[in-house]
Amino acid sequence: MSDTSFSSVIANRGFRFLWLNQVLMQLASNTLNFALIIWVFKLTDSNFAVSALILAVYLPAFLFAIIGGIFADRADKRKIIIIIDLLFALAFLIFPFIRGSYPLILLNTFFINSLTQFFIPAESSSIPLLVSKKQLFVANSLFSFTLYGAFMIGFTIAGPILNGFSISPIFYLGLVLMLVGAFFSQKLPPLQVAVKKNNQHIKDLIVSETKETFRFIRGKLPITTSIGLLALIQGIIGVLAVVIPSYMERVLHIHATDASLYLMLPLGLGMVTGALVVGRFFHSKPKRLIIIPAMIIAGMLLFLVGVIPTIAKLLDATALPSRIYHLRYFLNAPSLSSTFAIVAYLLGFVTVSVIIPAQTILQESTNIENRGKIFAVLTVMMNIFAMFPVLLAGIVADLFGTTVVFVGMGSAVFIMGILALKPSLFFKEKSLPYPVREFLGLGHWSKN
Numbered sequence: 001m002s003d004t005s006f007s008s009v010i011a012n013r014g015f016r017f018l019w020l021n022q023v024l025m026q027l028a029s030n031t032l033n034f035a036l037i038i039w040v041f042k043l044t045d046s047n048f049a050v051s052a053l054i055l056a057v058y059l060p061a062f063l064f065a066i067i068g069g070i071f072a073d074r075a076d077k078r079k080i081i082i083i084i085d086l087l088f089a090l091a092f093l094i095f096p097f098i099r100g101s102y103p104l105i106l107l108n109t110f111f112i113n114s115l116t117q118f119f120i121p122a123e124s125s126s127i128p129l130l131v132s133k134k135q136l137f138v139a140n141s142l143f144s145f146t147l148y149g150a151f152m153i154g155f156t157i158a159g160p161i162l163n164g165f166s167i168s169p170i171f172y173l174g175l176v177l178m179l180v181g182a183f184f185s186q187k188l189p190p191l192q193v194a195v196k197k198n199n200q201h202i203k204d205l206i207v208s209e210t211k212e213t214f215r216f217i218r219g220k221l222p223i224t225t226s227i228g229l230l231a232l233i234q235g236i237i238g239v240l241a242v243v244i245p246s247y248m249e250r251v252l253h254i255h256a257t258d259a260s261l262y263l264m265l266p267l268g269l270g271m272v273t274g275a276l277v278v279g280r281f282f283h284s285k286p287k288r289l290i291i292i293p294a295m296i297i298a299g300m301l302l303f304l305v306g307v308i309p310t311i312a313k314l315l316d317a318t319a320l321p322s323r324i325y326h327l328r329y330f331l332n333a334p335s336l337s338s339t340f341a342i343v344a345y346l347l348g349f350v351t352v353s354v355i356i357p358a359q360t361i362l363q364e365s366t367n368i369e370n371r372g373k374i375f376a377v378l379t380v381m382m383n384i385f386a387m388f389p390v391l392l393a394g395i396v397a398d399l400f401g402t403t404v405v406f407v408g409m410g411s412a413v414f415i416m417g418i419l420a421l422k423p424s425l426f427f428k429e430k431s432l433p434y435p436v437r438e439f440l441g442l443g444h445w446s447k448n
Helices: 006-010 013-044 047-058 060-074 077-098 102-124 133-165 168-185 202-217 221-251 256-281 287-314 335-364 371-400 402-421 434-440
Strands: none
Touching: 006 013, 006 133, 013 047, 013 077, 013 102, 013 133, 013 168, 013 221, 013 256, 047 060, 047 102, 047 221, 047 371, 060 077, 060 102, 060 371, 077 102, 077 168, 133 168, 133 256, 133 335, 221 256, 221 287, 221 335, 221 371, 221 402, 256 335, 287 335, 287 402, 371 402
16 A cells, blocks of 8 residues: 555544544534525625625634744644634534624624634644655645535535524534534644744744744745635635625525535535545646646636626526425536536636645645744735635625626636746746746746
8 A cells, every 4th residue: 555545644543633623623614604604695685794704704814823823833733723623612602692693693703713723724734743745745635635525515515404494503513513523633642843942922922933934935936826826716715705695696596505506516526526636646746737727727617607697698598496495406407507517516626726736835845843834824815815805806796796706706817827827928038037937937938
């Protein structure tokens, strides 16, 4: 059995319990996220209200991400994960009592995502401590597989649960999953790296560590590019979360809860398939050759989502069931929903094809002592890039509709992919510094 196979990575006891904890947390979080997006849209009938909900997800990064990264580098990551699992369970317990209050929903969402700022760097920086460097790509592929498998399951079951039982059962399900996750996280080995003692005040420590982290990142194009790519993905996901309920009800004319079958199931299947295929067949390929084609295809797909309804009208293929009661409605769906599901599947596949290589580059390019801080900076940058598009998407969607959002976003991603594929079309050789040209590939400006 190869030591870079999925089974060999899972056989690692410490990684296995970290992985199981991730499965449960992601399943609980994704079910909750989809349910809250739909619930808030139903409560307010406003895209901008959903934007504010997503903002409550992103804003904690500005306040706590760097602190969380510093803490993850200095404390036992195992203890961080256990404590946060239990606090997540508490937050799920609170939700049933505030389900009718939009402001309190925002507040509890802010609390959960503040906890996440400590969890993400602790979890991400634990993986290289549990597996060998040559197993990192496979370990990240497995994490991505389960991450998006949980996404698929959570977002798929949330809609039917909302339709049949309202939102409270989702809160109780999350409570149980997080308690089980806390049990698994207790079986992790100690995950603390020895660091030099520092008697600085916490404020001075945060400032100095932040400066040190940015000094480490500065000039390292693989790291900055990976952070930018992951930030771009975060922004796209945020925008999709804002506009999908409105797109479903006002464009496709189906209940937003039925997005579970028309969108989330094929999207999740695409992510799971992508994680398996990329991890199995592309782990030895240059990461650039995986990321760039995926970006170009993603841009085309997002653009297509925007224009699909117009094409369907021209082809007289817009009829959709007003409500899904059985899976056969999906299997026998007319061309509009079938096309939409196929596009969602492909979009999930190419999204993973960007995330896995970018995540691996970050882990390979950092060291044990500063990996937590690097991932904290990643979290901050992801949320900075995502917050403004999310707010703008809510406003644009309310004023002009969701088609404009999808067409604009798809065009931007496509252009970025073409720029990376053929930068000489956009920049002359003398207009870029040598390190940038070297990173992009000197052959683009070859006279031959």
